[in-house]
Amino acid sequence: MNLTLKVWRQKNQNDKGKMETYQVSDISPDMSFLEMMDVLNEQLIKEDIEPVHFDHDCREGICGMCSMHINGRPHGPQQAVTTCQLHMRSFKDGDTITIEPWRAGAFPVVKDLVVDRTSFDRIIQAGGYVSVNTGGVPDANEIPIPKSVADEAFNSATCIGCGACVAACKNASAMLFTSAKIAQLAMLPQGKTEAKTRAEKMVAQMDAEGFGACTNTGACSAECPKEISLENIARMNREYFSAKAKSENTDM
Amino acid sequence: MKLESKIPEGPLAEKWTRHKFNVKLVNPANKRKFEVIVVGTGLAGASAAATLAELGYNVKAFCFQDSPRRAHSIAAQGGINAAKNYQNDGDSIYRLFYDTIKGGDYRSREGNVYRLSEVSVNIIDQCVAQGVPFAREYGGLLDNRSFGGAQVSRTFYARGQTGQQLLLGAYQALSRQVSTGKVKLYPRTEMLDLVLIDGEAKGIITRDLITGKIEKHAANAVVLASGGYGNVFYLSTNAMGSNATAAWRAHKKGAFFANPCFTQIHPTCIPVSGDHQSKLTLMSESLRNDGRVWVPKSEEKAKGLSAKEAVDIPEEERDYYLERKYPSFGNLVPRDVASRNAKYVCDEGRGVGKTGLAVFLDFADAIKRDGKETIEAKYGNLFDMYKQITGDNPYEVPMMIYPAVHYTMGGLWVDYNLQTSIPGLYATGESNFSDHGANRLGASALMQGLADGYFVLPYTIGDYLATQPMQKVSDDHPAFDEAINDVKGKIDKLLSIKGKKTVDEFHRELGKIMWDYCGMSRNAEGLKKAKGLIKELRAEFWENVKVFGTNDELNQSLEKANRVADFLELGELMVDDALHREESCGGHFREEYQTEEGEALRNDEDFAYVAAWEYQGENQDEKLNKEELEFENVKLTQRSYK
Amino acid sequence: MSWFVRTFGSTLGRKLLMALTGIFLILFLVVHLAGNLQLLIPDGGKSFNIYAETMGNNTFIQIVSKVNFALILLHIIVAIILTRYNSKARPVSYENFNGNANSTWSSRNMGVLGSVIFIFIAIHLSNFWWVFKYGEVPTTTLENGTAVKNYYAVVNEGFSQLWIVGIYVLSMVFLAFHLAHGFQSAFQTLGLNHKKYTPAIKAVGKWFAILVPIGFAIIPIYMYFNNIS
Numbered sequence A: 001m002n003l004t005l006k007v008w009r010q011k012n013q014n015d016k017g018k019m020e021t022y023q024v025s026d027i028s029p030d031m032s033f034l035e036m037m038d039v040l041n042e043q044l045i046k047e048d049i050e051p052v053h054f055d056h057d058c059r060e061g062i063c064g065m066c067s068m069h070i071n072g073r074p075h076g077p078q079q080a081v082t083t084c085q086l087h088m089r090s091f092k093d094g095d096t097i098t099i100e101p102w103r104a105g106a107f108p109v110v111k112d113l114v115v116d117r118t119s120f121d122r123i124i125q126a127g128g129y130v131s132v133n134t135g136g137v138p139d140a141n142e143i144p145i146p147k148s149v150a151d152e153a154f155n156s157a158t159c160i161g162c163g164a165c166v167a168a169c170k171n172a173s174a175m176l177f178t179s180a181k182i183a184q185l186a187m188l189p190q191g192k193t194e195a196k197t198r199a200e201k202m203v204a205q206m207d208a209e210g211f212g213a214c215t216n217t218g219a220c221s222a223e224c225p226k227e228i229s230l231e232n233i234a235r236m237n238r239e240y241f242s243a244k245a246k247s248e249n250t251d252m
Numbered sequence B: 001m002k003l004e005s006k007i008p009e010g011p012l013a014e015k016w017t018r019h020k021f022n023v024k025l026v027n028p029a030n031k032r033k034f035e036v037i038v039v040g041t042g043l044a045g046a047s048a049a050a051t052l053a054e055l056g057y058n059v060k061a062f063c064f065q066d067s068p069r070r071a072h073s074i075a076a077q078g079g080i081n082a083a084k085n086y087q088n089d090g091d092s093i094y095r096l097f098y099d100t101i102k103g104g105d106y107r108s109r110e111g112n113v114y115r116l117s118e119v120s121v122n123i124i125d126q127c128v129a130q131g132v133p134f135a136r137e138y139g140g141l142l143d144n145r146s147f148g149g150a151q152v153s154r155t156f157y158a159r160g161q162t163g164q165q166l167l168l169g170a171y172q173a174l175s176r177q178v179s180t181g182k183v184k185l186y187p188r189t190e191m192l193d194l195v196l197i198d199g200e201a202k203g204i205i206t207r208d209l210i211t212g213k214i215e216k217h218a219a220n221a222v223v224l225a226s227g228g229y230g231n232v233f234y235l236s237t238n239a240m241g242s243n244a245t246a247a248w249r250a251h252k253k254g255a256f257f258a259n260p261c262f263t264q265i266h267p268t269c270i271p272v273s274g275d276h277q278s279k280l281t282l283m284s285e286s287l288r289n290d291g292r293v294w295v296p297k298s299e300e301k302a303k304g305l306s307a308k309e310a311v312d313i314p315e316e317e318r319d320y321y322l323e324r325k326y327p328s329f330g331n332l333v334p335r336d337v338a339s340r341n342a343k344y345v346c347d348e349g350r351g352v353g354k355t356g357l358a359v360f361l362d363f364a365d366a367i368k369r370d371g372k373e374t375i376e377a378k379y380g381n382l383f384d385m386y387k388q389i390t391g392d393n394p395y396e397v398p399m400m401i402y403p404a405v406h407y408t409m410g411g412l413w414v415d416y417n418l419q420t421s422i423p424g425l426y427a428t429g430e431s432n433f434s435d436h437g438a439n440r441l442g443a444s445a446l447m448q449g450l451a452d453g454y455f456v457l458p459y460t461i462g463d464y465l466a467t468q469p470m471q472k473v474s475d476d477h478p479a480f481d482e483a484i485n486d487v488k489g490k491i492d493k494l495l496s497i498k499g500k501k502t503v504d505e506f507h508r509e510l511g512k513i514m515w516d517y518c519g520m521s522r523n524a525e526g527l528k529k530a531k532g533l534i535k536e537l538r539a540e541f542w543e544n545v546k547v548f549g550t551n552d553e554l555n556q557s558l559e560k561a562n563r564v565a566d567f568l569e570l571g572e573l574m575v576d577d578a579l580h581r582e583e584s585c586g587g588h589f590r591e592e593y594q595t596e597e598g599e600a601l602r603n604d605e606d607f608a609y610v611a612a613w614e615y616q617g618e619n620q621d622e623k624l625n626k627e628e629l630e631f632e633n634v635k636l637t638q639r640s641y642k
Numbered sequence C: 001m002s003w004f005v006r007t008f009g010s011t012l013g014r015k016l017l018m019a020l021t022g023i024f025l026i027l028f029l030v031v032h033l034a035g036n037l038q039l040l041i042p043d044g045g046k047s048f049n050i051y052a053e054t055m056g057n058n059t060f061i062q063i064v065s066k067v068n069f070a071l072i073l074l075h076i077i078v079a080i081i082l083t084r085y086n087s088k089a090r091p092v093s094y095e096n097f098n099g100n101a102n103s104t105w106s107s108r109n110m111g112v113l114g115s116v117i118f119i120f121i122a123i124h125l126s127n128f129w130w131v132f133k134y135g136e137v138p139t140t141t142l143e144n145g146t147a148v149k150n151y152y153a154v155v156n157e158g159f160s161q162l163w164i165v166g167i168y169v170l171s172m173v174f175l176a177f178h179l180a181h182g183f184q185s186a187f188q189t190l191g192l193n194h195k196k197y198t199p200a201i202k203a204v205g206k207w208f209a210i211l212v213p214i215g216f217a218i219i220p221i222y223m224y225f226n227n228i229s
Helices: A033-046 A117-125 A147-159 A164-168 A175-185 A195-207 A218-222 A231-246 B012-022 B043-055 B093-101 B110-130 B162-181 B245-254 B284-291 B323-324 B337-349 B364-370 B372-390 B446-463 B478-497 B503-518 B522-546 B556-580 C003-009 C011-040 C046-057 C061-090 C110-134 C152-156 C163-187 C198-229
Strands: A003-009 A016-022 A095-101 A110-111 B036-038 B057-060 B183-186 B189-197 B200-210 B214-218 B220-226 B263-269 B293-298 B359-362 B399-408 B425-426 B609-614 B623-628 C139-141 C147-149
Touching: A003 A033, A016 A033, A016 B220, A016 C046, A033 B503, A117 A175, A117 A195, A117 B162, A147 A175, A147 B110, A147 B162, A164 A218, A175 A195, A175 A231, A195 A231, A195 C011, A231 C011, A231 C163, B012 B093, B012 B110, B036 B043, B036 B200, B043 B057, B043 B162, B043 B183, B043 B446, B057 B189, B093 B110, B110 B162, B110 B446, B162 B446, B189 B214, B189 B478, B189 B556, B200 B220, B200 B478, B214 B478, B220 B245, B220 B446, B245 B425, B245 B556, B263 B284, B263 B337, B284 B372, B293 B323, B293 B337, B323 B337, B337 B359, B337 B399, B364 B372, B425 B446, B478 B556, B503 B522, B503 B556, B522 B556, B556 B609, B556 C152, C003 C011, C011 C046, C011 C061, C011 C163, C011 C198, C046 C061, C046 C147, C046 C152, C061 C110, C110 C147, C110 C152, C110 C163, C152 C198, C163 C198
Parallel strands: A003 A095, B036 B057, B036 B220, B057 B183, B220 B425
Antiparallel strands: A003 A016, B189 B200, B200 B214, B263 B399, B293 B359, B359 B399, B609 B623, C139 C147
């Protein structure tokens, strides 16, 4: 099939950037979206035009690196998939497709469709872990964890950190991402010890990065390739409010 | 140079304990005076960086991805082995050791493998303490499943995303150390050279992938945890960015490269759909528990056969070739056997699908027997993924599968301490060669990565550091500038060629050569031909490659060019190694060396050694060094799955 | 900065303020509707006038009413702060943003809905509250002989004008959409999301958002047609 692509081109972080239009032809419906982008790039290189830069790595929907806003939606028109798993059979011959980077102040554009998501790493660094050193831990079966709790924690833990939640949110809020980690660790006995300070610190870091506030539109969860639920945000709120009410930490 | 494996003396079960006692220690107050570089943040790298920092060392951690959490360990599906014997089914450290040695077709070291089995139990404890949500039974205790033909259930798992959960555990441990300031992170930074001072590894040269800045980093020791080299084949289940550059450039600086021809081909991947294909997606091996593998008996029927049409092929015209040839193991033969047989039927012209490079994996009988719900509960997410990628619904039509490159058992040669042949340079995880021999068992890659990073390297690196002067290594040494100039020279050259062919075109061609002649089955004639083809391709690359843009910016085409340049050299070494190893073992199948029934024929007399290759200079054949493998505890037998 | 200021200055703290004030205002709507429905009793405004008089003379009610004004103001101020904060979080907007694919229109436009409701409140207050408090209200005599202010007459007079009725009815549509999202959103913000109870909260929220505005809208419509006939 033949397609018209409107792609965001931006030389670097300081460049203003603009949309450019390209044509690609003979696209097979079996191609993944990123393979279609590969075809475009091969074509551009042959025409002496700089190829479109985009983030991608595992191409099997788990590393969280690919990040395209396609036709107004993060990861394109399909539910519960990443861009790399989106296939061209989801489009029709003659379609015009707009491709933009994630848009958020906390995700500055590095080049073309590549954005800087290190803000997510800093949120995890603020407290998204259990403070245990290697060695000296109890036997794995010493603490039984009800299957339902383990499953629930797993659901939260499947977040791939792609940032689609931020991209979809009208406020560019990172609450789904932050809450998924807070919730996972708050549910498990291993993480409970630090649950309160973790919630305080991670929320503070999230705010410091300049992500917006949540208005509960639910867009994040609807667009999440791993279908992380809004219950995580509610749990984060509970953890945070109770931490604020009870903790003896007056510095935060 | 004599290769010293440094396996400690004494009974197998006591080697590691004794060794831990014998290695030199660095006093806790002195650890903070040392700096260690860790390249790669997958399971092996992140766990090592976190643990070293916890011990007090100052760590610099590098990854080419935008975040350490995206390293390709994240894509591992099945699980992680550990000899916990929670199922009370007779598992033990010795049994895991034995299975791993045997599965590796007796081409790995007893001492290393025993240690791996020994620390496997600690890994599970550690991960659970970190909050990794492993699958559990209703009673709240950890669940296990069986895997890859093992006779016990020792695989711990987190649905089909075990690698992700383990990596996030290690990433979080690493993040904690970043917040304490003990680890400095360098994302989107690629190692392009190793710096030696007086023959010892004392730093690396990196390129900042965003600004293009070439930088020098000095340290008291360097750890490579940079993964495998499966992407030499262009199409593999590796991530697009997975590359051999760090390991290869260390090799060119003197680190020996061991058993490069040992590559693992995974039998159940989604077949190539066309020339546009950029990577292959693996479907968990567990599918073979219920799916039946077949192709039509006749070539005419097979040609271009789609999955939809396959439903109408009558039973008597189908060839369930694995069940026919291996009545006792049937569809559950090991990975290498299943892969090779798929290749044979396709070579006979009985492959199906548009390309003729696919076989059916049929669940119709299983669905009839157990009901759709049961199959859905077991494989639902895999079926969904398959449908997403191919558009076919496996509940109604058979899946199509084909083998794909998945893992590389070969890698940098290391001794028992995980130190390479360069003092101060260590290699962990898939980047070293140490534990899997000629074939890796399912669910053992995660185990090895974390064993190295959490429990082995943090001890053994002290043995080296304790001998080093307690001071910061300065990057003023001329060796750094020399290395920087080399790196810059290479980049300038790549950018100045301005030829006609894109990097991807070269990579695709290399991949095809490797797959055709050094893939699932190899022969001397093909390998010799491949060597010539690779040389030609490499020569053409340096004259005709087209790399767009400049060095001073984010330039993905330059990144690729750098990596492919190294693949073009490594590919030749793989061919050399495959050619010299005149036997069939594990993932290395030489057509000349097979039993009458067509099974792999090992030659323990002449080839029970590690082939460690030594770099001799541009376009020179490499020198072979042998480390003889000594088996004191296991008896070498021929594998049989009939 | 004290921990208290910091807590309520955080994104979550501000959300909490929105949710708590929102829930208070939801409760206020119930009480307000219950009182106002007395306008529909066909007794020439007697019940309503007694009710209004009682409310006006009760100190507790007067305090609650001041608190109510304060909370409306707080709800608005925090909303403005959050909206400004949120718009800064995405300095460059998308060329193509398909919000309908993943969220309801009302959830994305609470600010617009709220602003319209704010204008309505201003009109509403100037129409009645201001007149009741500071304007000329005729008096009427109850059966027992006491003279009371005839608030009913003021309302009746207002709702005899079609354009005022139109504004009221239209505003209730906006209120309905504001509530449709706001009701359940407040519970979510408070952390009350549970597999068992959330469906109930959502159902109650939906019916609340439909019935309460309808209840309010019936009053002007009824009184208008009552006047015509």
